[in-house]
Amino acid sequence: MHLVSLVRGVFARMDMTIKRFEFPSDRPINLMPLLVDSMLPQRSDFFVLQVGANDGSSDDPIAAIVRGRRLRALMVEPLPQMFDLLTNYYRDQPNVICENCAIAHEDGVATLHRVRDDPSLPEYVRRLASFRREVILKQRRVVPNIGDYIEPLQVPTLSLQTLLAKHKVDHVDLLQVDTEGFDYEILKMLWATPLRPPIINFESAHLCREDKLACAEMLKRDGYRYLNVGQFDTLAVRQPEP
Numbered sequence: 001m002h003l004v005s006l007v008r009g010v011f012a013r014m015d016m017t018i019k020r021f022e023f024p025s026d027r028p029i030n031l032m033p034l035l036v037d038s039m040l041p042q043r044s045d046f047f048v049l050q051v052g053a054n055d056g057s058s059d060d061p062i063a064a065i066v067r068g069r070r071l072r073a074l075m076v077e078p079l080p081q082m083f084d085l086l087t088n089y090y091r092d093q094p095n096v097i098c099e100n101c102a103i104a105h106e107d108g109v110a111t112l113h114r115v116r117d118d119p120s121l122p123e124y125v126r127r128l129a130s131f132r133r134e135v136i137l138k139q140r141r142v143v144p145n146i147g148d149y150i151e152p153l154q155v156p157t158l159s160l161q162t163l164l165a166k167h168k169v170d171h172v173d174l175l176q177v178d179t180e181g182f183d184y185e186i187l188k189m190l191w192a193t194p195l196r197p198p199i200i201n202f203e204s205a206h207l208c209r210e211d212k213l214a215c216a217e218m219l220k221r222d223g224y225r226y227l228n229v230g231q232f233d234t235l236a237v238r239q240p241e242p
Contacts, residue, residue, distance in 0.1 A: 048073035052178040056089035078102035078155040104157035130180035160189035181206035205232040
């Protein structure tokens, strides 16, 4: 008999139960500033690439880092209204470049599914967009009729390789990805280049089990260690070579 089952049986006979205690998570440690600051003394040309930058400030894990340390950065956002807010947010940061496109497998045009900007909806829901409509439909637990607010939008696309070549990016120190289900595809495109950012933060919540396992294996092969951050993201850090 498994030890856990044995212990539970003993406690059950004593009319007692075992419950897992979840430690309160209201004061999490933000590891990103610590990681960035540990690298800055060795990397005067520290460079950030953010795919899915949205408006630049709302629920953004790296905005304060980029602004506070005046880091060089390339921000990518496909939604026109979000892009306008993004460029305004970084208007006083000449070291930040903003690109209005989606990252896809091919250069051209593609259809994004976005949520109509309706004031009756929660603010965060109105910022959502994805190549996959079913990802947006997950918000039905918050907005049961969310499907009524989803609309298609044609957006310009660049492959990651085209984007890097256009902006002459020869290294990335921090990669931040939030693309509502397309994150693993972005990482695979990156792995087709020689670039291996020491710090990668990406949204893994919308990946299927098979993609999560494949992504984890890909990261492990290149010397990354990773952990889940909050409910949605995975933070991966590449271990220095001995």
